[in-house]
Structures are given as structure tokens and as C-alpha cells.
Amino acid sequence: MFLSLLSLxxxxxxxxxxxxxVEFTALGGTVVASGAREFPLIKLLIPxxxxxxxxxxxxxxxxxxxxxxEGLVPADLPSVVAIGLGAAAAVAxxxxxxxxxxxxxxxxxxxFGCQLARDGQVEWVLLGxxxxxxxxxxLLCCLLSALLSNWFQRYASRGGRHLAFVDRRFQICLxxxxxxxxxxxVWNMGxxxxxxxxxxxxxxxxxxLFTLFVVGxxxxxxxxxxxxxSTGLAESVLDFGPAWTLALVLxxxxxxxxxxxxxSVGSLLMAGLVGISLAQQNALLSGExxxxxxxxxLSAPVLGLLISxxxxxxxxxxxxxxxxxxxxxxxxxTLILLGVVAMALALYLYVRAGRNEARREQTxxxxxxxxxxxxxxxxxxxxxxxxxxxxxxxxxxxKRKELVDFAVGVSDQKAFMENVYDQLSRARELPDGPSRxxxxxxxxxxxxxxxxxxxEMNDFYARTxxxxxxxxxxxxxxxxxxxxxxxxLANLLRQGFSSKYIASLMNITPKSVEISRxxxxxxLGLKRSxxxxxxxxxx
Amino acid sequence: xKLFQVFSTTRTKLFVESVDKLLNTVDTSLIxxxxxVRSYLYNDAESFDRTLSAMATEETEAGVLRRDIESMLYxxxxxxxxRGDIMRLLExxxxxxxxxxxxxxxxxxxxxxxxxxLRKEFVKLAELATLAAETTIPGTKAYFTxxxxxxxxxxxxxxxxxxxxxxxxxxxxxxxxxxxxxxLSEKFHLRYFALHIEDLSxxxxxxxxxxxxxxxxxxx
Numbered sequence: 001m002f003l004s005l006l007s008l009x010x011x012x013x014x015x016x017x018x019x020x021x022v023e024f025t026a027l028g029g030t031v032v033a034s035g036a037r038e039f040p041l042i043k044l045l046i047p048x049x050x051x052x053x054x055x056x057x058x059x060x061x062x063x064x065x066x067x068x069x070e071g072l073v074p075a076d077l078p079s080v081v082a083i084g085l086g087a088a089a090a091v092a093x094x095x096x097x098x099x100x101x102x103x104x105x106x107x108x109x110x111x112f113g114c115q116l117a118r119d120g121q122v123e124w125v126l127l128g129x130x131x132x133x134x135x136x137x138x139l140l141c142c143l144l145s146a147l148l149s150n151w152f153q154r155y156a157s158r159g160g161r162h163l164a165f166v167d168r169r170f171q172i173c174l175x176x177x178x179x180x181x182x183x184x185x186v187w188n189m190g191x192x193x194x195x196x197x198x199x200x201x202x203x204x205x206x207x208x209l210f211t212l213f214v215v216g217x218x219x220x221x222x223x224x225x226x227x228x229x230s231t232g233l234a235e236s237v238l239d240f241g242p243a244w245t246l247a248l249v250l251x252x253x254x255x256x257x258x259x260x261x262x263x264s265v266g267s268l269l270m271a272g273l274v275g276i277s278l279a280q281q282n283a284l285l286s287g288e289x290x291x292x293x294x295x296x297x298l299s300a301p302v303l304g305l306l307i308s309x310x311x312x313x314x315x316x317x318x319x320x321x322x323x324x325x326x327x328x329x330x331x332x333x334t335l336i337l338l339g340v341v342a343m344a345l346a347l348y349l350y351v352r353a354g355r356n357e358a359r360r361e362q363t364x365x366x367x368x369x370x371x372x373x374x375x376x377x378x379x380x381x382x383x384x385x386x387x388x389x390x391x392x393x394x395x396x397x398x399k400r401k402e403l404v405d406f407a408v409g410v411s412d413q414k415a416f417m418e419n420v421y422d423q424l425s426r427a428r429e430l431p432d433g434p435s436r437x438x439x440x441x442x443x444x445x446x447x448x449x450x451x452x453x454x455x456e457m458n459d460f461y462a463r464t465x466x467x468x469x470x471x472x473x474x475x476x477x478x479x480x481x482x483x484x485x486x487x488x489l490a491n492l493l494r495q496g497f498s499s500k501y502i503a504s505l506m507n508i509t510p511k512s513v514e515i516s517r518x519x520x521x522x523x524l525g526l527k528r529s530x531x532x533x534x535x536x537x538x539x
Numbered sequence: 540x541k542l543f544q545v546f547s548t549t550r551t552k553l554f555v556e557s558v559d560k561l562l563n564t565v566d567t568s569l570i571x572x573x574x575x576v577r578s579y580l581y582n583d584a585e586s587f588d589r590t591l592s593a594m595a596t597e598e599t600e601a602g603v604l605r606r607d608i609e610s611m612l613y614x615x616x617x618x619x620x621x622r623g624d625i626m627r628l629l630e631x632x633x634x635x636x637x638x639x640x641x642x643x644x645x646x647x648x649x650x651x652x653x654x655x656x657l658r659k660e661f662v663k664l665a666e667l668a669t670l671a672a673e674t675t676i677p678g679t680k681a682y683f684t685x686x687x688x689x690x691x692x693x694x695x696x697x698x699x700x701x702x703x704x705x706x707x708x709x710x711x712x713x714x715x716x717x718x719x720x721x722x723l724s725e726k727f728h729l730r731y732f733a734l735h736i737e738d739l740s741x742x743x744x745x746x747x748x749x750x751x752x753x754x755x756x757x758x759x
Binding site for chain 1: 687
């Protein structure tokens with residue numbers, strides 16, 4: 001009993017999880033795009049209606065309750081396990097091509113694969129009908145969405161009605177259409193649950209309890225995908241107006257309701273988008289996406305059939321063993337299968353963990369690089385600001401000094417002139433003779449001293465010192481034995497003054513400047529071929 | 540009951556009324572602005588003060604309406620797909636209202652000296668700038684009801700803006716080239732006011748640009 005329950009649960013999880021993960025995610029995208037999630041009533045009705053529709057095949061019976069054809073429903077647990085695992089493996093592989101792969105196609109493919117392993121043949125008519133339906137349904141959805149989108153768009157852009165009212169009407173229609181879509185999805189896919197033979201659990205309360213548990217768990221997990229913010233496939237492509245969304249949702253719902261076989265929501269969504277793109281001449285999907293989706297939908301049933309057939313053969317599912325629900329007769333193949341499944345699962349998890357780790361590292365590296373480059377830019381900016389500030393402060397200091405010097409110079413000049421004026425006045429009043437001569441000599445001497453502008457020169461050197469503080473510091477550190485006049489000469493040479501000009505500034509003859517330059521070269525240790533000015537500038 | 544509001548259209552009606560009221564408030568403010576400029580230029584202090592207080596009332600009302608509309612858009616599931624754009628449009632109108640009130644208040648505080656020969660030009664500039672802003676109102680109404688007519692209104696806004704800019708340049712040229720007796724500070728002051736009135740038409744162009752984008756989005 002326990003083993004039966006466990007194997008049924010494994011098969012159920014293997015089949016329903018891809019539905020929830022892939023198909024319900026696509027459905028959730030339309031719920032978000034329609035804006036139905038904004039209304040509490042719709043949020044409440046979606047799970048309730050889905051639950052009611054899901055429970056229908058288990059609770060009541062009648063011609064309007066959809067079930068899988070009798071010949072396809074397996075009667076033993078190993079077949080169900082083969083179908084479940086085969087479908088899950090097929091979906092996992094097909095998802096690698098495109099994320100919106102056809103889960104119902106993979107399940108039905110797996111059912112046919114199991115039938116082939118069990119009976120040695122397939123119901124080709126039924127298979128043909130289903131395959132035809134899988135091909136026709138997307139085409140119908142494409143056509144319907146094209147027609148409806150044109151119609152709704154014309155209604156939306158017709159003048160005279162306020163946008164708010166038009167949008168409101170669309171909103172109400174979208175909410176109703178979304179409920180219809182949820183019901184049609186669950187109604188269309190619900191028959192897949194009839195694959196699971198609850199009769200093997202025996203009579204009494206166990207099957208009912210099991211059903212309740214499964215439906216409850218399924219609803220809880222589904223809601224996460226239906227009402228969560230992550231909308232998978234539909235997230236990136238359903239960013240358009242309510243007219244197109246309504247056309248898409250309605251055409252999907254109609255196709256699902258009309259189809260006698262389970263259909264993939266993802267494939268219908270893609271087909272609907274293609275229809276709208278063609279009708280509105282606005283590419284909503286890339287060609288690559290459409291091709292990938294088609295390839296994924298086509299490969300899913302084929303893979304499901306092949307894998308399920310192989311699993312059926314491994315598990316020894318044959319017509320003569322049907323009804324033997326005990327696993328003892330198939331102990332060895334079951335163990336082999338479980339081992340293979342466990343190894344495949346472990347390999348998959350390992351690869352996925354490795355990939356995640358690599359992605360995480362890459363993201364981390366990228367962020368670190370970003371932080372580093374930002375910090376670098378910030379530091380460069382700080383340095384620039386600092387330098388600029390320093391330069392400005394220097395300039396300010398020089399200007400301030402200039403101003404002070406100018407003021408001092410003016411007052412000094414005035415005092416000097418007044419002094420000369422007084423002396424000359426006094427000299428004029430003196431009688432002709434040595435005392436007058438002496439007074440005039442004194443004035444002349446003062447004027448000569450003034451001409452040599454010693455104080456101004458000192459000021460000039462002081463300013464140069466401030467302006468080229470770094471250079472002077474380096475010069476002092478590298479050549480501590482230079483005299484004060486040699487340092488001044490180096491400063492003047494660095495500023496590009498000619499020998500003639502330097503002679504005038506230093507109050508010496510040009511010849512003396514040449515001699516001083518020679519001495520400086522010697523003290524700096526320069527060869528004959530070295531350029532003195534270049535050397536000084538390079539310091 | 541809040542649960543069943545999905546099928547109700549009462550709030551939609553309320554939204555439509557609020558938007559219309561807000562647009563009417565902007566329209567009234569533009570008329571008041573023109574009056575205020577004229578009153579100031581022709582030294583009608585009483586009328587200027589009256590208009591100033593009326594503009595303040597209109598601005599307060601517009602602020603309340605804008606907040607109401609914001610609340611309707613974001614908390615009651617109205618126009619889900621368009622709400623971001625509509626809020627941006629209303630913010631641009633809010634900017635126009637603040638330009639209007641700022642300009643009039645600056646006239647009141649700074650009391651610029653406008654030479655008599657420039658009065659007509661300033662009145663004309665104010666008229667052109669307000670005309671540009673006024674033209675956006677039918678454009679906005681058209682966006683909600685007749686989206687195909689939006690482009691026509693937008694075209695007019697650009698035209699009025701261009702004329703306003705030209706006139707403003709002409710005023711500035713006259714002030715700086717032909718009015719020697721004016722002090723430089725007075726010239727700057729006049730240029731500053733011409734620039735501020737011109738800003739109104741620039742704000743109207745921004746509304747027009749937003750409307751243009753919105754009408755394209757509506758067709759998608």
C-alpha cells in the first residue's frame with residue numbers, strides 16, 4: 001500500500017510539476033498583462049474556479065466531463081511511473097530549446113510511448129488526431145488573435161468615447177476573459193490527472209484523501225506561479241495595450257475550450273502573438289523565438305514517446321503483466337531505473353550548481369569591477385579637486401600678496417618721494433657750499449639705491465619661491481650644496497629668462513651670468529653635452 | 540463594496556470629471572495670468588492683486604485635484620496601462636501652473652521697470668506663451684477621446700512656441716541694443732522676465748511632446 005502510494009505520488013509530481021512550472025507560468029503572464037491581479041475579487045476567483053474545474057473529473061461523472069480515451073489510461077503503477085518520468089525528462093530536455101515548451105504534448109507522447117512498450121503497438125488514429133489537433137490549434141489561435149486584435153483595436157481607436165471608459169470596458173472584459181482562460185486551461189489539462197489509477201490505492205477513504213491532498217498541494221504551488229510577480233515567458237513579450245491582450249486571452253481560451261486534446265499554453269501564447277504581429281504589422285517576437293518554440297513543441301512529444309518507451313521496456317511493462325501492481329516482480333529493473341534516475345538527477349543538480357556558482361562568481365566579479373572602477377574614478381576626481389583647490393589657493397595667496405605688496409609699495413614710494421622732496425627743499429634753502437653739495441649727494445645716493453630695487457627683487461624671489469615651491473624643495477633636497485644666488489639663478493633659468501634679462505634682474509653683467517651658469521653646471525654635475533635649462537626643467 | 544468594484548464605472552466617471560476639472564483650472568489660471576501681466580504693465584495694482592489671489596486659489600485647487608487623480612489611478616485600478624503617462628502629463632501641467640504663479644509673484648516682489656514702448660511686446664509675449672499652453676488643453680482632451688486629433692493640436696503648440704521665442708528674442712534685442720538710457724541691471728531684469736514668460740511656452744512644448752509620445756503609445 002505504502003509503495004503504491006509512494007510510486008503514485010512520484011509519478012504525479014513528475015507530471016504536474018512541469019505543468020505548474022512551465023504552463024502555469026505562461027498563464028500567469030497573461031494574468032499580469034490583463035491587469036486582473038489588481039482586483040481582489042479576481043484574485044479570489046482564479047484559485048476557486050481553477051480548483052473547482054480541477055476537481056470536476058474526480059467528483060462527478062457525465063458526458064461533459066473530459067477524460068482521456070480508455071485505451072490510453074494505464075492500469076498499473078509501473079506504467080504511470082514510466083509516463084511520469086518520461087514526460088518530466090522530455091520537458092526538461094525540450095525546455096533547453098525554449099522555456100515555453102509543450103508539457104501536455106510531452107505527457108501525451110509519454111502515454112503513447114508507454115502504450116507502445118505495453119502493447120507493442122500504438123493507436124495510430126488517435127495519435128494522428130492528437131498530432132493534427134496540436135498543429136491546428138496554434139494556427140487557429142494565430143488566426144483568431146489576428147482577427148480579434150484587429151476588431152478590438154478598431155473599437156479602441158474609434159473616436160468619441162473617453163479613454164477611461166474604453167479602458168474600463170476592456171478591463172472588465174479582460175477580467176472575465178482571464179477567468180475563462182484559467183477555467184479553460186484547467187479544463188483542457190485536467191484529463192491528464194485521469195492517467196493516475198486511484199483504484200490501486202484500494203477502496204474507502206484513502207483515494208479521496210489522496211485526491212484532496214494532491215489537489216490542495218497543486219493549488220498552493222500553482223498560485224505561486226499564477227499570482228507571483230515573476231511571469232516567465234509572458235513577462236517580456238506582453239507589454240502592449242488591453243485590446244491586443246484581450247484578443248490574445250480570448251483566442252487562447254477559445255482554442256483550449258474547443259480542443260479535444262490537452263494543449264500547451266506556451267505554444268498558444270506564441271501563436272497568438274504571431275497572429276497579433278501579423279495583423280498589426282508590428283513584430284512582437286523574433287523569428288528565432290518562434291522557431292525555437294516550434295522546435296521545442298515538436299520535440300517534446302517525440303522525446304516523451306521515446307523516453308517513456310525505453311522506461312517501459314526497462315520496467316518490463318507488458319500486456320501480460322498489466323494488473324500486477326506489485327513491484328516485487330520487477331525489483332531488478334526498478335532498482336536499475338531508480339539508480340539511473342538518481343544518477344541523472346545528481347548529475348543535473350551538480351551541473352546546475354556549478355553553473356549557478358559560475359554565474360554568481362561572474363556577477364560578483366562584475367560588481368567588484370564596477371565598484372573598483374567607480375572608486376578609481378572617485379579617487380581621480382578627489383585628487384583633481386584637491387589639486388585644483390591647491391592651485392586656486394596658491395593663486396589666491398599670490399594675488400593677496402600682490403595686493404598687499406602693491407599697497408605697501410605705494411605707501412613706501414610715497415614716503416620715499418616725500419623724503420626726497422623734503423631733502424631737496426632743505427638743500428635748496430642751504431647756501432651754496434659744501435653743506436649743500438653734501439645734502440644733494442645724499443639725495444643722489446638714496447635715488448641710486450632705489451634704482452637697484454633690492455627690496456622689489458627680494459619680493460620677486462619670494463613670489464617665485466611660493467610659485468615654484470615644489471621645484472625649490474626638490475632642488476634643495478637633490479643639491480644641498482647650492483648657494484642662495486645659484487638657487488635664484490636656477491629659478492630664473494627654469495622660468496625661461498635670457499642671460500641678458502637675468503643680468504639685469506640680478507644686477508650683474510651678462511659675462512658674470514655666463515660664469516654663474518658654468519659654476520651651476522659644475523655643481524649640478526652636468527656634462528658638456530647636457531642642456532642646463534632642460535635639466536633644471538626636468539627636476 | 541470594494542470586492543466588486545471591478546464591474547463598477549462610478550470611479551471611472553469620477554476620474555473623467557476630475558481630469559476635466561483640472562484642465563479647466565489650468566485654462567482659468569492661464570487667463571488669469573494674462574490679466575495679471577496686463578494689469579501689472581498698465582499699473583492697475585488693484586486688479587493685479589485680485590488676480591494674484593485668484594491664481595493662488597486655482598493653484599491650490601489644481602493640487603488637490605492632481606492628488607485625487609493620482610489616488611484614483613494608483614489605488615483603484617483605473618487605466619492601469621496608461622497611468623504612468625497620465626501622471627507624467629499632469630505633472631507637466633503642474634509645472635505650467637507653478638511657472639504661472641511664480642512669474643506673477645516675481646512681478647509683485649521685484650516690480651521690474653518696463654518702459655512704455657515695451658509694454659505691448661510684453662503683453663503679446665504673455666499672450667503667445669499662454670496660447671501655446673492653452674492649445675495643449677484641447678490636445679489633452681483629444682488624447683482621451685479622439686487620439687487622431689492630437690497631432691494637429693501639437694503642431695499648433697510648436698508654432699506658438701516658435702513665435703513666442705522670436706518675440707522674446709526681439710524684446711531682448713531691443714532692450715540691449717536700442718535702450719541706452721536703461722541701466723545694465725534694468726536690462727538684465729527685463730531679460731529675466733522675458734525669459735520667464737518664454738519658459739511658459741517651453742513648458743507647453745514639453746506637454747505637447749508628452750502627448751505625442753502618449754498618442755503613439757495608445758496606438759500600440
